[in-house]
Amino acid sequence: FGLSIGAAQAQTYPTRPVTMVIPFAAGGPTDVVGRIIADQMSRSLGQTVVVENVVGASGQTASLRVSRADPDGYSFLIGHTGTHAAAVALNPKLRYDPLQDFTPVGLVNTNPILVVSRKDLPSTDLKSLVAYLKEQGSKVTNAHAGIGSVSHTTCLLFNSIIGVKPTEVPYRGTGPAMNDIMGGQVDYLCDQIVGVAPQAQAGTIKAYAVAQKERAPSLPDTPTTAEAGLPEYQVQVWNAMFLPKNTPQPIVDKLNAALVDALNHPNTKTRFAELGADVPEKSLSTPAGLQGFVKAEIDRWTPVIKKAGVTMGQ
Numbered sequence: 001f002g003l004s005i006g007a008a009q010a011q012t013y014p015t016r017p018v019t020m021v022i023p024f025a026a027g028g029p030t031d032v033v034g035r036i037i038a039d040q041m042s043r044s045l046g047q048t049v050v051v052e053n054v055v056g057a058s059g060q061t062a063s064l065r066v067s068r069a070d071p072d073g074y075s076f077l078i079g080h081t082g083t084h085a086a087a088v089a090l091n092p093k094l095r096y097d098p099l100q101d102f103t104p105v106g107l108v109n110t111n112p113i114l115v116v117s118r119k120d121l122p123s124t125d126l127k128s129l130v131a132y133l134k135e136q137g138s139k140v141t142n143a144h145a146g147i148g149s150v151s152h153t154t155c156l157l158f159n160s161i162i163g164v165k166p167t168e169v170p171y172r173g174t175g176p177a178m179n180d181i182m183g184g185q186v187d188y189l190c191d192q193i194v195g196v197a198p199q200a201q202a203g204t205i206k207a208y209a210v211a212q213k214e215r216a217p218s219l220p221d222t223p224t225t226a227e228a229g230l231p232e233y234q235v236q237v238w239n240a241m242f243l244p245k246n247t248p249q250p251i252v253d254k255l256n257a258a259l260v261d262a263l264n265h266p267n268t269k270t271r272f273a274e275l276g277a278d279v280p281e282k283s284l285s286t287p288a289g290l291q292g293f294v295k296a297e298i299d300r301w302t303p304v305i306k307k308a309g310v311t312m313g314q
């Protein structure tokens, strides 16, 4: 009888709005990047891409939900270095397998970590920040988006390189963490540059160093970690698009085409450049490219997490 119902649906997909699930609060980097591409994807798909922030368990609540959703293309996830790589070593009871339980669509962006603090912290550059953190010990507060989030794991690296143990303050995403940095309620944060570039540009927070080899064109006056005296601290992280496992190929292809269209659109390029996000290499914005990349990232982060000795301990 020709096409099965599933295959027929796949051919006409999408016939109603599609939900993009963001695993952290609004205003953080994953949300910011997601909303930029959601806008363009809506145009290519001819249906609205609705952004839904599903917070909890450092992004694992949303990831689990999408991994168990119907594989009909109407709900997909923006996962990242935390939910799909670091989580594997961090959470022995992780209830989804980033490689087996999703259909990868493509990488959305990569971007470096930027170390920032509240504006009135008495330090002027990375060296004096490090001195302050050492001197104040656990009196200093380090905001992050929950154990295993990018802001947590990448600041663990920073803290272990400089040898400090601050008091950690978890939030539902770095959007709310950033509000408290701006309000002066918490001291410092390691966040993806796309989440903090506008505030750094506006001078409402202090930005110390960008953890990559080159300066970010979006923050030309902010030194690299090497320039600021901490060359060991280099961290690139990423956001990527995932569907539930067993999603029919025509749906994966349509969503991937919409993603690639969105990444190639001049508006996306402008917004990404303003914020400091890098458009990924073409080969990684494919389902197969992303699958290999996630595997390599799990292998890269597992020893880092083991060495740091942290677990989610649930």
Ligand code: MLT
Binding pocket: 024, 025, 028, 029, 030, 031, 080, 082, 144, 145, 148, 149, 150, 151, 152, 172, 173, 174, 175, 192
């Ligand atoms: C966010 O969007 O809030 C961040 O990506 C969370 C994190 O630091 O992992």
